[in-house]
Amino acid sequence: MERLEEALKAWREVLGSEQVLVDAGTLEAVQTATFATAQRVPAVLRPGSREEVQACLRIAHELRVPVFPVSAGRNYGYGSRVPARTGSVVLDLGRMNRVLDWDEDLAYLTVEPGVTFAQAHAFLEEHGSHLQLATIGGPPQASLVGNALERGDGGGPHGDIFQHVCDLEVVLPTGELLRTGLGRYPGARSGVVLRWGPGPGLDGLFSQSNLGVVTRMTFWLAPRAAAVRIISAPLESAAQLPAVVDGLRVLRVEGTLREAYSLWNDYKMLSVLGQYPWEQAGGRTPLPESLRKSLLEEQGLGPWHLSFLLQAPSEEQAQAAWHRAEAVLRGAAPSLACYREEEVEPEALRRVPSARNLRMMYWRQRSPMPAQPDPDRDGCGFVWLSCAVPMKGAHVERALAIAEPLPLQFGFEPNLCLLGVGTRCAYLVVALVYDRRVEGEDARALDCYQALQEAMNGAGYYPARLGIQAPVLGATAEDDSARVLGALKAALDPHGILAPGRYLPSP
Ligand SMILES: Cc1cc2nc3c(=O)[nH]c(=O)nc-3n(C[C@H](O)[C@H](O)[C@H](O)COP(=O)(O)OP(=O)(O)OC[C@H]3O[C@@H](n4cnc5c(N)ncnc54)[C@H](O)[C@@H]3O)c2cc1C
Structure with a gap:
């Protein structure tokens, strides 16, 4: 407590x-997420520059x-911005919101x-x-950096987001600074x-880590x-x-x-199209x-719904890709009859995420999603479990069982939802959606999460991403990763002050 007071005084200075x-x-x-948390947060720090972070x-x-860093703190379903351990001060990086570099020809964007x-999106739009x-x-309102560090996924050719980033600037828990690629060299151009x-x-x-x-x-x-x-095809x-x-x-x-590609089951489709039919x-x-x-x-829904986008630099290439896709899918599943193929304007690729995406979080709520949704505040119960499943029918069947x-x-x-984010690996993403105001649901949801994770682990389908409630990466009998990661953590963060309990064990 004394040290906290001293630290608060120093941070204020x-x-x-x-x-x-x-x-x-x-x-x-x-301190509020979309599932039960007991962590107490003594303060929130809002640095405005890298030097202040240091x-x-x-x-x-x-x-x-x-301290527990968040970039935008919209990690809904994985813990929002609640730290993994009680007593952690939240380091909110939201004020560091500058686009630092952009090159249309080399096709990159550098951000805080x-x-x-x-x-x-608005920046790219404004600059034509x-x-x-x-x-x-x-x-x-989620951040590019927080999402990428969680190894998030998105639509578009670079949907496995962390595969398409580079040149990270990182402040270590001691305040030291490093760049991960050539950027560490003076005048480096590449x-x-x-x-x-x-x-x-x-x-x-530095992804899915606390280093x-x-x-x-x-x-x-x-x-x-x-x-x-x-x-799209039901x-x-x-x-x-x-x-x-x-x-x-x-x-x-x-x-x-x-x-x-996305394969959504009927419950997921219903949860984005409307709310629970309570009456x-x-x-x-x-x-x-x-x-x-x-x-x-x-x-007019089926038990599962397939959708994907084909993008090509020319009409002929798009047409050829579509013929090929249709032939392969019809060969694999001849009874998959009713595709809907729609030509859309390239404008459709300005896919700005919308607050409407949050509708499924309000599935079990008794009132509609407000114009300014805030699922943490609104009592939305929501827990994600995302597991890695080899992209083979037999594996998917086993995981779905x-x-x-x-x-x-x-x-x-x-x-x-089954997301074909990788080329060989799909994510099976389970959402537990409930109303936090209903007594007993919070506890039931976390029990369900744990039972699910254990059962999936037992079948060999381990998580691709963890919420703050999940245990840190543990040791196994025949592999020394946990010990090695522990040694790295102890070397870079000897006092264990950065995001204790998040992904890696503390020294
Ligand atoms: C309906 C719905 C749909 C969703 N769809 C998707 C989706 O399509 N794809 C997807 O990936 N996610 C999805 N999510 C999950 C989540 O909302 C997003 O991943 C979101 O981008 C994460 O929030 P953020 O960017 O604000 O990250 P933050 O909360 O800021 O950060 C996430 C975590 O990363 C670490 N971290 C953050 N910033 C830093 C930093 N600068 N340095 C070190 N560590 C840091 C911390 O551990 C933090 O807890 C969805 C959630 C919901 C509810």
Whole structure:
């Protein structure tokens, strides 16, 4: 406590009192996520520059006060901006929101951590750029940097976002500074266009980790294509799914399909199209089977829904890609009959994330999503579990045999999505959606999450990303990764002040 007071005094001297927040309203907000958390946050720091971040960390290091960095703090479903451990001061990087560099020819954008998806889109628009950002299906006010560091995913050819970044500027927990690529050399011209310099590549160390605070990152962008097709197809039966996945893998590996496909199940479709039919369900949850069937019929939905985009530099190439995709998918799943292929204007690639993306978080709420949604404030219960599944029909079937029945046992609809973000690996993303104001639901959701994660791990489908409630990466009998990562953590953060409990064990 004494050290905290001393640290607050030192931070106020560096940042000014107005950027060291301790008022009850702010603290209440940063302690609230979309699931139950008990962590207390003593203060929020709002540095405005890399130098201020360095000073903040030096103080934290010297006085042994833990800090937890967020870029925009919209990590909904994984913990929002609540620190993984109680007593951590939130280091909110939202004020550092400058676009630092942009080159239309070399197709990159360099930003500070507070730059949001909405802001980056607006920047490209204002500058008449013909480049596209990978667009997340999440909140427009989320940050490019926070998302990339979580190894987030988006639409567009660069949908596996962390694969398309470079030249990270990182402040270490001691306040030291490093650049991850060629950018470390004076006058280097290729730092923003080459991921590697001579020697070991360090980028990966700072994603899904607690080894440093990233204060600058370069994103490679894709040109907006001249010809675009949107393909969507409802599956008539879940039995078609494995064959469809096998066909999609062929298209992903050979490169016809240059970006992620989505397969959404019916519950997910219903949750984006409307809210829980409380009246028809007589107040019961989960959704009664007869009601599920009648809603699907009403809305013309199948049990699963496939959609993807084909982008090409010319009409002829788009046409050829479509013929190839159709032939492969029809070969894999001949009964997959009713595709809808739509030619769209390249304008469609200005896919600015919209607040409407948050609608599914309000599925179990009793009132509609407000004009200014804030799922933490609004009591939306929401937990994600994202698992890595090899892109083969048989694996998907095995993983779904766990992910479909388990949520129902806990009273939740199995809201599922299979995202073909990689070329060989898909993410099976489960959303547990509920109303936090209903007694007992918070505890049930976390029990369900844990049961799901254990069952998926047991089947060999480990998580691709972790929420703050998940245990840190643990040791296994035959592998020394946990020990090695622990040694790295101890070397870079000897007092364990940076984001304790987040991904890596503390010294
Ligand atoms: C309906 C819905 C749809 C979604 N769709 C998507 C989607 O399509 N793709 C996707 O990827 N996610 C999606 N999400 C999840 C999430 O909202 C996004 O990933 C979002 O981008 C994360 O929030 P943020 O950018 O504000 O990150 P932050 O909360 O700022 O950061 C996330 C984490 O990264 C670390 N971190 C952040 N900044 C730094 C830094 N500068 N240095 C070191 N560590 C740092 C911290 O551990 C932090 O907890 C969705 C969520 C919802 C509810």
